[in-house]
Amino acid sequence: MTETKRIILNPVTRISGFLGIDATIDNNLVTDARTEGLLFRGFEKMLEGRSPLDAVYFTQRICGICSTAHSIASSLALESALGIKVSQQGRYLRDVIHACEFLQNHIRHFYQYTSPDFVRLPKGNTLFETDHNDFRLPAGKNDLIVQHFFDSLEYSRSAHEMLAILGGKAPHNHGVFIGGVTSQATIENISSLKMLVQNIREFIISKMIPDAYTIADYYKDYFENGQGYGNLLSFGCFDRYEKLGTLYVDPLVYSGGSIMAFHPNEITENIYSSWYADKKVAYMPLETVPEPDMSKSEGYSWVKAPRYGGIPYEVGPLARMWLCGEYRNGISTMDRTLARVLEAKKLTDIILTLLDNLIFGIDVQREYDIPQSAYGIGLTDTTRGALGHWLKIENGLISFYQIITPSVWNLSTRGQDNLPGPCEKALIGTTLKDTDNPVELGRIIRSFDPCVSCATHVYSKGNLVKSINVVP
Amino acid sequence: MNEPNLNCTNSKMRLETASVLVHKAINAIGQNKIKKGNLIWLELTGCSGNIISLLDGADPNFKNLATQMVNFIYDNSLMAAEGESAMEKLFGVIGNDFILAVEGAVSTKNDGLYNIIGRWRGQAVTAFDAIKMLGEKASYVVAVGTCASDGGISAARPNPAACVGTQNLLGRKVIKLPGCPCHPDWFLGTLAYILMFGEPALDDRNRPIMFYSTLIHDMCPRRPYFDQGIFASQLGEETCMFKLGCRGPVTRVDCPIRKWNNRVNWPIGDNSPCIGCAMFGFPDRMEPFISYDTTRKE
Numbered sequence: 001m002t003e004t005k006r007i008i009l010n011p012v013t014r015i016s017g018f019l020g021i022d023a024t025i026d027n028n029l030v031t032d033a034r035t036e037g038l039l040f041r042g043f044e045k046m047l048e049g050r051s052p053l054d055a056v057y058f059t060q061r062i063c064g065i066c067s068t069a070h071s072i073a074s075s076l077a078l079e080s081a082l083g084i085k086v087s088q089q090g091r092y093l094r095d096v097i098h099a100c101e102f103l104q105n106h107i108r109h110f111y112q113y114t115s116p117d118f119v120r121l122p123k124g125n126t127l128f129e130t131d132h133n134d135f136r137l138p139a140g141k142n143d144l145i146v147q148h149f150f151d152s153l154e155y156s157r158s159a160h161e162m163l164a165i166l167g168g169k170a171p172h173n174h175g176v177f178i179g180g181v182t183s184q185a186t187i188e189n190i191s192s193l194k195m196l197v198q199n200i201r202e203f204i205i206s207k208m209i210p211d212a213y214t215i216a217d218y219y220k221d222y223f224e225n226g227q228g229y230g231n232l233l234s235f236g237c238f239d240r241y242e243k244l245g246t247l248y249v250d251p252l253v254y255s256g257g258s259i260m261a262f263h264p265n266e267i268t269e270n271i272y273s274s275w276y277a278d279k280k281v282a283y284m285p286l287e288t289v290p291e292p293d294m295s296k297s298e299g300y301s302w303v304k305a306p307r308y309g310g311i312p313y314e315v316g317p318l319a320r321m322w323l324c325g326e327y328r329n330g331i332s333t334m335d336r337t338l339a340r341v342l343e344a345k346k347l348t349d350i351i352l353t354l355l356d357n358l359i360f361g362i363d364v365q366r367e368y369d370i371p372q373s374a375y376g377i378g379l380t381d382t383t384r385g386a387l388g389h390w391l392k393i394e395n396g397l398i399s400f401y402q403i404i405t406p407s408v409w410n411l412s413t414r415g416q417d418n419l420p421g422p423c424e425k426a427l428i429g430t431t432l433k434d435t436d437n438p439v440e441l442g443r444i445i446r447s448f449d450p451c452v453s454c455a456t457h458v459y460s461k462g463n464l465v466k467s468i469n470v471v472p
Numbered sequence: 473m474n475e476p477n478l479n480c481t482n483s484k485m486r487l488e489t490a491s492v493l494v495h496k497a498i499n500a501i502g503q504n505k506i507k508k509g510n511l512i513w514l515e516l517t518g519c520s521g522n523i524i525s526l527l528d529g530a531d532p533n534f535k536n537l538a539t540q541m542v543n544f545i546y547d548n549s550l551m552a553a554e555g556e557s558a559m560e561k562l563f564g565v566i567g568n569d570f571i572l573a574v575e576g577a578v579s580t581k582n583d584g585l586y587n588i589i590g591r592w593r594g595q596a597v598t599a600f601d602a603i604k605m606l607g608e609k610a611s612y613v614v615a616v617g618t619c620a621s622d623g624g625i626s627a628a629r630p631n632p633a634a635c636v637g638t639q640n641l642l643g644r645k646v647i648k649l650p651g652c653p654c655h656p657d658w659f660l661g662t663l664a665y666i667l668m669f670g671e672p673a674l675d676d677r678n679r680p681i682m683f684y685s686t687l688i689h690d691m692c693p694r695r696p697y698f699d700q701g702i703f704a705s706q707l708g709e710e711t712c713m714f715k716l717g718c719r720g721p722v723t724r725v726d727c728p729i730r731k732w733n734n735r736v737n738w739p740i741g742d743n744s745p746c747i748g749c750a751m752f753g754f755p756d757r758m759e760p761f762i763s764y765d766t767t768r769k770e
Contacts, residue, residue: 042632064521
């Protein structure tokens with residue numbers, strides 16, 4: 001006899017922002033799953049009517065963990081609208097700032113967000129208490145990773161320190177701007193940056209990568225779950241420099257076993273299952289920003305559903321490492337975690353290369369004229385995957401702004417075709433050992449490093465509760 | 473010209489305030505003179521930037537906080553527990569003494585349903601519910617960052633999620649630490665002060681005077697350029713940012729002395745204007761952030 005059970009996991013902690021999972025379980029097998037983010041702010045609407053120059057600092061506030069990514073994408077979109085070509089030195093400096101943000105994220109994601117799923121943290125602090133008991137590491141190995149959990153804080157902090165040396169402060173930097181950056185390479189700041197990145201690199205190589213492989217050794221079953229579609233997409237990053245060529249990955253997609261060139265015109269967004277209304281259910285990014293509508297019966301989320309060539313794609317470190325050919329072990333929960341820590345090392349190589357190619361004392365800024373009417377597109381891969389900003393300028397002001405974040409790709413909802421989003425697909429088919437402690441669900445979702453602050457458009461289904469009585 | 477004058481006793485003392493307070497509190501806890509506090513970090517309608525900024529604290533740092541200063545009960549970004557049991561820890565604090573740190577504004581749209589922070593006992597809990605339930609019962613409420621203090625960017629026009637600051641919903645005093653994000657020193661110094669002495673001296677907007685009494689313009693290392701009338705005409709110039717729209721002349725906070733991220737830099741030090749992110753009314757009343765000459769006629 002089939003026993004059907006519904007599991008609602010909300011909040012999914014150790015991610016950025018608010019997310020719930022609503023899963024249907026038949027005899028320990030996940031047969032359906034929906035990912036529901038739980039926050040709506042509406043940045044696109046806020047941006048209308050503001051000065052185009054303000055978009056760079058404004059859009060960073062979408063997300064405190066990946067604010068630099070938005071400053072990069074909005075600068076790219078504005079440069080495209082204003083017809084500005086960025087100098088190579090400007091790009092190098094800006095990309096160093098961007099790479100520092102990847103490092104901060106990856107170190108924190110591995111130690112503060114991922115490791116508590118597999119490693120028992122010290123007793124005596126409510127923050128570290130768990131409910132499940134699936135901890136498999138022997139005490140010595142466990143305690144070493146716990147020590148690194150705390151040690152790592154110094155390295156993620158110094159990644160942000162590097163970011164601030166060129167960017168002024170972090171989160172929410174001031175340095176990334178149209179034309180590159182506002183700062184310059186100097187002997188002092190480049191030597192500080194080199195020292196800091198060497199220290200971070202040493203930590204990644206000697207602690208973080210071995211720790212990830214230790215966890216992988218004791219949780220081999222996590223190479224067998226969370227596979228998802230196996231469709232991978234990247235907008236490219238640290239790529240196509242005039243002199244240096246591509247240091248990381250070009251814009252590419254992978255589906256059905258083959259790698260293909262990426263074409264921006266294949267991107268659409270679908271709102272069939274999202275709490276939005278518009279004349280069309282699916283549209284191109286520059287066409288429309290739909291209005292909120294919570295009354296739709298088929299809606300279950302504020303997250304929209306971006307598609308490439310009509311189908312869902314996974315984005316993030318594994319997609320990049322796969323597409324550039326550096327990691328081809330597999331596509332699964334544990335592969336995502338391994339690809340992320342390996343990518344962290346790769347990023348330190350990229351930073352060192354860019355630093356070596358900087359010329360001291362070059363000012364890349366000038367005064368930019370805002371056109372009366374223009375549009376621009378900024379596409380880049382960032383920490384969590386493919387990020388796009390699309391904007392239009394009318395009468396010298398922003399008249400339209402569209403943002404599709406990496407986590408919207410991964411947490412996307414279903415279109416009329418009822419195809420689950422990539423995270424939903426990764427959950428479906430999972431066998432749960434203990435349905436009372438469904439630890440697999442959180443582990444699979446966290447391997448995507450979701451950022452719901454970025455997804456911004458989500459809403460929970462189920463009973464709408466106006467107030468809650470607290471037992472005194 | 474980017475360094476504050478640390479020969480000045482006033483600047484030097486201000487720089488050390490947070491560190492001295494935190495280490496005094498930790499010593500007092502170690503000697504059983506005061507108790508560790510219970511801390512709830514409640515993230516609501518915002519961007520998670522304040523908890524990330526807190527992790528950037530150098531001296532004092534996050535480990536000081538989590539292992540020596542408080543029993544850290546709840547933070548959705550960092551806690552090991554998830555789902556219902558996480559929410560049990562959150563609401564289980566009611567009845568005990570606790571300090572409530574709030575990050576993010578509170579969405580009031582559609583009965584608060586634009587921001588659900590979790591499910592408890594089978595029902596959705598909105599940001600609005602959570603602040604009402606916990607805010608009145610906490611020993612102290614600290615609004616961390618500009619959104620929690622005043623709505624901030626979450627409440628930027630046309631304010632699609634109808635966001636408000638924490639104080640708007642609570643009939644009690646909220647200590648405000650605006651800044652986008654809040655500097656880790658501002659929070660950790662304030663928390664240490666609360667643990668040892670209770671409420672710190674506040675200004676008329678309920679900001680601790682020890683961090684928010686300095687006008688950026690008065691302490692700015694680029695002030696001599698202003699006094700000499702030497703102004704930057706574009707970003708990237710190492711002079712006064714006034715004509716680019718710098719909000720240093722209206723923003724009260726100690727950035728020029730404290731700076732950011734292990735004190736390596738700050739926005740004006742990066743040749744860009746202050747955008748008044750610690751000011752009430754940010755962002756709408758601080759815009760445009762950048763204009764190429766505020767004194768030039770269009």
